[in-house]
Amino acid sequence: MTELRPIIIAPALSVDHALRAGMKQQRPCCIWFTGLSGAGKSTLGNQLDHALQANGMHSYLLDGDRLRQGLCNDLGMTDADRHENVRRIVEVAKLMVDAGLVVIVSVISPFRADRDAARQGFADGEFIEVHVSTPLEECVRRDAKGLYKAVKEGRITNFTGIDSPYEAPLKPEFVIDTSTGESDGFIDRLAQQLDRMHG
Template sequence: MNKSQSMSMEMPAIRPYGLALSNEARAALKSQRPRCIWLTGLSGAGKSTLANALEVQLNQSGFHTFILDGDNLRGGLCSDLGMGADCRRENIRRMAEVARLMVDAGLIVIVAAISPFRAERETARRLFAEGDFIEVYVSTPFSVCAQRDTKGLYQAALEGRIKDFTGIDSPYEAPLAAECSIDTQDLELDDACARLLAILLNK
């Protein structure tokens, strides 16, 4: 078979296999309503800190959880991706698909990722049933995030050593209708967690 013949062959149709165990059955075993809590905001806004504190509180209350942190996934699942716009879109697509699978498994999933583009976050939302995707805008101002600069990234970006850095030479599109907005400059960590717990338990 020559190359042209190989390229003209159709790919086999993908037919999802019907699983015997339902998502509801997995959730019932854990006695919880699975959901995805998506924390978005600038680098240094406090997303990972908030995600970790929230997971600890949920765990202590008997909930089954997992955190998908943007930096952590960059070291494995998304290690092949760069930082340009197309790679960032693919990064968020992969995170959203993994989060959906974990919600299907019955977990409360906390995503902590800059996820700068509004369209990609809305695409992620559409993967979930109504009410199962909770967007949290960690709205800490740019000036505060740049001052914190815990990883030295803002300084590197301002000096031109990092390109396409969100908030400097790459845009961040703030949510238009997030379920919750938290400014870690004004709100203590315990109070921020309490606000998210209230949304989870009452929604």
Template sequence: MNVTMSGWVMSKATPYALALSARARASIKHQRPRCIWLTGLSGSGKSTLANALEVELNARGLHTYVLDGDNLRGGLCRDLGMSAEDRRENVRRIAEVARLMVDAGLVVIVSAISPFRADREAARQMFAPGEFSTVYVSTSFDACARRDPKGLYQAALEGRIRNFTGLDSPYEPPLDADWEVDTEATALPLAIHELLGFILSN
């Protein structure tokens, strides 16, 4: 069915076959495009790891981009709340953007709580085999609550925030993460060194 909007005739959901392949886009960057998906509780260290990892990859000449959940909540996902349905849609949108960036030839680092296994698996299924790696930042709830860099844990424990992950909204740890780090037990330089080694060797 064709729909007319502002003078344009649009057909529903008919993908246009682009002439340039994903391989061609990646070849001029001399890298293997992929998505590194960091999941874990708020305050676990995901954003810190993602930021430091991008700096290290950039220093090695790789073309990268970080999709940070907090940043996206201020733009692309600003209409979403914290219900299970909205969290699912949040992950779907992030995954769609990450997939397009991988198709453009980039190494994409996602930092998002993404609490539900089914949603993370749905994200993985958007990518070709070998293009998606799950990194579980397994820092405990207690350690994250002690850090509480944004005051969210205190607000949640006082009942001022509802549907807080790990408290009154569940977090489902990955059962098959490709890499895992506890940022309370592992210092940032070592964590980045080990994660970088994992990425560059896989």
């Protein structure tokens, strides 16, 4: 027998998106850093969060590894689990944007369709995709978490960029390669642009 799903009707709220944003005097948005493991997503996300806070903005960083330890700790690395991982992160990010925050997401999110679906969950201009395009060779060389070594030794499978695909964004708002000097000053430029948008 097919399980019947309950009918859920969301209640109308007295405090809405516009009021929360107005109280913080900023335009909420989601800045989505995507790229291979070791590309520099978490570092850039952390730096941007710090820069925005220094500018008096209300921001929060959703880091993929931290979310895997809690909200998504029941998920593995199959394609289905990766889809669900991103879906959950998007739902959290949407709630935080609704609360008036600038939400920074740093997560591999390897599949283009998932990121495109994420964008559709936000209003126009609320989703900013940043492709951290650091080459695989550099990510393997860094291997700060020892994950690529574990893949080589056969202790990890379904690893993005090795035996699981990464689909690069087609039209991201920003592209940054942290293996070159072009990353110098990038966070300041991005923070300044967001400040102008929200001023």
